Amino acid sequence: NAGVTQTPKFRVLKTGQSMTLLCAQDMNHEYMYWYRQDPGMGLRLIHYSVGEGTTAKGEVPDGYNVSRLKKQNFLLGLESAAPSQTSVYFCASTRTGTINQPQHFGDGTRLSIL
Amino acid sequence: SQQGEEDPQALSIQEGENATMNCSYKTSINNLQWYRQNSGRGLVHLILIRSNEREKHSGRLRVTLDTSKKSSSLLITASRAADTASYFCARNAGGTSYGKLTFGQGTILTVHP
Numbered sequence: 001n002a003g004v005t006q007t008p009k010f011r012v013l014k015t016g017q018s019m020t021l022l023c024a025q026d027m028n029h030e031y032m033y034w035y036r037q038d039p040g041m042g043l044r045l046i047h048y049s050v051g052e053g054t055t056a057k058g059e060v061p062d063g064y065n066v067s068r069l070k071k072q073n074f075l076l077g078l079e080s081a082a083p084s085q086t087s088v089y090f091c092a093s094t095r096t097g098t099i100n101q102p103q104h105f106g107d108g109t110r111l112s113i114l
Numbered sequence: 115s116q117q118g119e120e121d122p123q124a125l126s127i128q129e130g131e132n133a134t135m136n137c138s139y140k141t142s143i144n145n146l147q148w149y150r151q152n153s154g155r156g157l158v159h160l161i162l163i164r165s166n167e168r169e170k171h172s173g174r175l176r177v178t179l180d181t182s183k184k185s186s187s188l189l190i191t192a193s194r195a196a197d198t199a200s201y202f203c204a205r206n207a208g209g210t211s212y213g214k215l216t217f218g219q220g221t222i223l224t225v226h227p
Binding site: 025031035043056058085090094100101108 | 156215218
């Protein structure tokens with residue numbers, strides 16, 4: 001049981017390049033989330049999904065797009081990377097939106113944009 | 115924007131001592147959760163305490179919640195070097211929040227052997 005798997009683990013991009021971060025969960029969780037973590041800032045929610053085919057904006061969605069074509073996968077895209085998007089990105093999932101459920105996190109993708 | 119504040123930002127103790135971390139928040143909650151993050155890893159869920167609960171235990175962990183003061187604390191007793199990590203509180207607002215969490219900035223705990 002792998003839980004939440006994020007790929008890639010590390011990536012260096014040049015400004016203006018695009019890329020997609022993949023999150024896969026094998027727990028049949030309904031809800032999935034993308035966060036970014038910057039030094040001293042804790043985690044901030046970028047986008048989330050409450051089920052296959054649905055997405056919604058979080059606290060800091062600008063510059064990112066997401067897709068949830070399959071229940072187990074949640075993709076985060078950067079169309080034109082900017083240095084301000086240098087961060088560690090975490091994906092999480094939870095069983096349902098029922099209250100009192102913890103989130104399960106992947107190990108993150110470390111992204112540097114030069 | 116961050117909805118929670120954690121205190122202290124960093125804590126350095128000796129093995130065997132107790133570690134207490136505090137979390138304050140500004141708006142109402144349905145539950146408050148504590149997570150641990152080892153260096154270079156993702157967050158791991160520790161304890162969830164509901165708004166109608168005042169105290170919860172799990173092994174060497176004790177969490178208290180005071181909704182009147184909008185604050186929570188995490189106590190780690192008899193700390194070990196392996197407890198060295200960052201600890202985060204996260205608030206769930208319930209209702210139509212879709213399980214979303216709002217995280218504090220974390221406390222970095224260092225336990226010296």
